[in-house]
Amino acid sequence: MTKARFTEEFKDEAVKQVIERGYTVPDVAKRLGVSAQSLYKWVKACEPDEKDRFEAEIREIRRENLKLKAELQRVKEDREIPKKGRRILRQEPRLKYAFVLQHRGCYPIRRMCRALGISHSGYYDWLNRPPSRRSLENQRLLELIHDSHQASNQIYGAPRIWIDLREIGEKVSLNRVARIMQANKIKAVRGYKRPGYKYHKPLVAVPNRLQQQFTIDQPDRAWVTDITYIRTYEGWLYLAVVMDLYSRKIIGWSMKATLAKEIVLDAILMAVWRRNPQQEVIIHSDQGSQYSSDEWYRFCASHNLMPSMSRRGNCYDNAAAESFFSSLKKEKIRRYIFKTREEARSEIFDYIEVFYNRARRHAHIGNISPVAYEEQMALLR
Missing domain, CATH: 1.10.10 (Arc Repressor Mutant, subunit A)
Structure with missing residues (x-):
């Protein structure tokens, strides 16, 4: 039996259950299915020195204050410049250049050029060269x-x-x-023009090997993956998950502030580490750019995964993942906006690892949790 490995993202969220939520190490270890000894090591490694923590918080507050002051000044100038130059907003560029020259001691030149819709290089060219x-x-x-x-x-x-x-x-x-x-954007005004239509065959990067067959009788034969977004006051938090269709268990996940391809690679890496499949596995996704990247295909080829893709614009081809996201949003985050991304990460981690995988009853597998279903079926085999 291969020793289970955990991603750094999983370790961080497990430690937060102890440090921030106040749960005991044995309780968290039991609920997440990890050893208490490993969790003790993770917690010890994440405990910072109090003095260093205080100094880091002070530095962060100072950085935020400077950032807010700069942002306030920028917003103030962006509102004042169009007001003063409203008479020339629709005029030719040379009049706007003259306005910039007149007010260059009051506002940054680049900011005035952006607000008036002209380039700063054009302004300097106008300033340094007499008209030909x-x-x-x-x-x-x-x-x-x-x-x-x-x-x-x-x-x-x-x-x-x-x-x-x-x-x-x-x-x-x-x-x-x-x-x-x-x-000077002068053109003849004509009547309505009929829109043109382009007819072409839809692009298919890889075939749809799943074909909406969401009932699988063996573990690690077909996985589905997808990405959703959660609103916070800091901005969007993106969540990528990997689900085993056999038990509907979320076996891999990753949360990041951007939609870069690393979010899907980290999620599938967690799934591979957890399950360690010995046979070829279908991994089904939509046609998003993250799942069409060269890194994604190379990872799948090196870990015995067979990519499969939904048809463009057809959400039914990945209905299992869409159903999970619907449950997550209705049961955990609906009508609620998190203050920070970290707060959202902790709540989603708790929902996936503690509630959904280990406690939530799923109608598709006989109204028991995914973990209980896998344990029950393992005894029958």
Whole structure:
């Protein structure tokens, strides 16, 4: 029997059950199915020195204060700049450049350029270079183009405006008129245009090997995985899980603040460490970018996992994972917004490892918990 290994994420959440929630080490070890000796080691390794903890908290508070002051100043400037420059927001860039030059002692130049919708490189180019003869001529032509465009009730395009200019004696090419109009976003106003449709075959990265067969009679033959998100006041917390369809047990999970591919790799790594499958396992997912990455395919190939994917936009192909997320949100986090991501992590860890896997009755497996179902079936084999 291979010795069970646990990810650092699992260890951290197990330690929080002791340190933050006040449970005893034997009680937590029994509920999570780990040895008390291992849990004692994890707790001891995570206990920081009180002095270091206090200094770290002070440094964190100072960093947060500086960050909040900078953010407040940025918000204040972002509100003031458009108010002062509201008369030129729809004007040509040179007028906006003049506004930036006039107020450069009051606000950062880059912030003014962003608020006015111009580039800071364009501002410096305007500042350091006098207008060329051609740009002055283009500006004169632009006024004539505006007059012709407005006189036609904005229905003339470049060819007809070019004819108007030629009739009044301007020696200018059609291409130059078109370039000036495009640069200043002047175009003919037409009627409604029918939308185009693109017909193509849907992209299928790997075949759907599961085919909605969610009833499996042997452990570690078919796993499903998916990602969901939980709202907190700090931002989204993303949760990836791996479920064994045999018992509906969550055998792997990971929680992170981003949707980078590491979240699915950590979840599947936990599942492999826990189950150590000896035969090939189907691992079914949707067509998300995390499950289409090269790292995901290489991990599956090196651990005897056979990828399978749902059809695009078809949630029924991964209904077992979607059902778990629905239960999690209805039974634990519905109508509640966590203050921090850490608070959400602790509550979700408690739901998965303590309640769902070991206590919650599941109708699909005879109204017993996934752990109890696996133990019961092991005695019958």
